[in-house]
Structure formats: structure tokens, C-alpha cells
Amino acid sequence: MRHRKKFNHLGRKAAHRKAMLANMASSLxxxxxxxxxxxxxxxxxxxxxxxxxxxxxxxTHSRRVVFSYLKQKEAVTELFREVSPKITTRSGGYTRILKSGNRLGDNAEMCYIELVDFNETYTTEKKTEAKKSTRRRRGGKATTKAEGSDTVDAKAEEAGQAAEEADKKEE
Structure with missing residues (x-):
């Protein structure tokens, strides 16, 4: 009886299973x-x-422990340099399994297994590009600040006088 035996032997001897999982983990x-x-x-x-x-x-100790499982120097280096900084805030659940249908030859159920923080489709962080703003001048001749303020003041005064005249006519 298999009571409380969690792990799937995958129909292989222990040495074959360990080697296969080490290779798959390195590839992942x-x-x-x-x-x-x-x-x-x-x-x-x-x-x-x-x-x-x-x-x-x-x-050094954790690198050696991981190397004893993976048995590939490149995979250990990649894990500690690339993967580790991205998952420091995550408390677990580093991988995701996505089912992809059945295999044609033997109808085995296939899936993709991926590292969660490395799939751009599901990440919530949006890359913001620096928006390049173009500066355009409005048509017409350039006026100096003093001239522009005079014309604005004159227009305001004319509008005020017209409003006063309209009020007097109504009375």
C-alpha cells in the first residue's frame, strides 16, 4: 500500500529518476x-x-547544495544570477504548469512548465517607454512678452467697457 507516499516514481529506478529530474530542472x-x-x-x-x-x-554552501542536485555549473550560475533576484519577494509558487493537450503518439497529457516571473504575458509590470514630446509653435509672428501682455490688457479693457455699456443700456 502507498499510504502517505507523496512522490511519483514515474516508472523509473531511483538513479534514472534523479538524473532525469536534474536534467529537466537545469533545462527549466x-x-x-x-x-x-x-x-x-x-x-x-x-x-x-x-x-x-x-x-x-x-x-557558498547553498550553491554547493544546489549544484549537488542540478549537476550543471551553467544552470547553477543562471539560477543565482538571473532567477534569484527576480523571486526574492515571492514566498513560493515559482513555477506554473499550463496544460497543452495530448501527445499524438501515445495520447499522454502534455503541458508547459515555466518560471512564473519570466513570462511577459502574465507579468503585471508594464514597461513604460519615455514618451518623446514634440514642441510645435503656433502660427503667426513671434511677439515679445511686453507686446503680448499689452495686447492682452487692451483686449481685456475693451471687453470690460463693452460689458459696462451693455449693462447701462439694460437699465
Whole structure:
């Protein structure tokens, strides 16, 4: 009986399973998204999320622990340099599984597993480009400040006089 046995053996011996999960985890870290079967993706999620949590603390010990699981120097470097700074505020749930239908050959349920913070489709941060403003002059000849203020004052005075005359006529 399999009571309280969480983990899926995936129909493989222990050495084969560990090697496969290490390779898949390295590919996930390097490529940020991979396609696989749903059962393997769920097993990979349980395998890689503790490693990503371990990468939040960048010490020699944590690098060695992660390297003992991944067995690829490039993947460890990528994890600590690229992935770790993006997930520091996240408290868990670093991966997402997106179902993609069934495989043609054997009808296995396929899916994509990806790192959450690296998919531009689902990120809420919008990249704001610096909007280049164009400055245009209005038509007409250029006036100096003194001339412009005189004409504005004269127009205001004329409007005020016209309003006073209109009030006198009404009375």
C-alpha cells in the first residue's frame, strides 16, 4: 500500500529518476519554459521549487547544495544570477504548469512548465517607454512678452467697457 507516499516514481529506478529530474530542472532554469508530460511536470515542480528557495540565500554552501542536485555549473550560475533576484519577494509558487493537450503518439497529457516571473504575458509590470514630446509653435509672428501682455490688457479693457455699456443700456 502507498499510504502517505507523496512522490511519483514515474516508472523509473531511483538513479534514472534523479538524473532525469536534474536534467529537466537545469533545462527549466536555462530556458525558463519547457514542454513535458503533466506527471513529469508535477514531479519537477516538487524537485525544483526547494532549489529556487535555496537560491535566495547566495552563499557558498547553498550553491554547493544546489549544484549537488542540478549537476550543471551553467544552470547553477543562471539560477543565482538571473532567477534569484527576480523571486526574492515571492514566498513560493515559482513555477506554473499550463496544460497543452495530448501527445499524438501515445495520447499522454502534455503541458508547459515555466518560471512564473519570466513570462511577459502574465507579468503585471508594464514597461513604460519615455514618451518623446514634440514642441510645435503656433502660427503667426513671434511677439515679445511686453507686446503680448499689452495686447492682452487692451483686449481685456475693451471687453470690460463693452460689458459696462451693455449693462447701462439694460437699465
Amino acid at each position: 532554469i536555462l530556458h525558463k519554459r519547457i514542454s513535458t508530460t503533466t506527471a513529469k511536470a508535477k514531479a519537477l515542480k516538487m524537485y525544483v521549487e526547494p532549489l529556487i528557495t535555496k537560491s535566495k540565500n547566495d552563499t
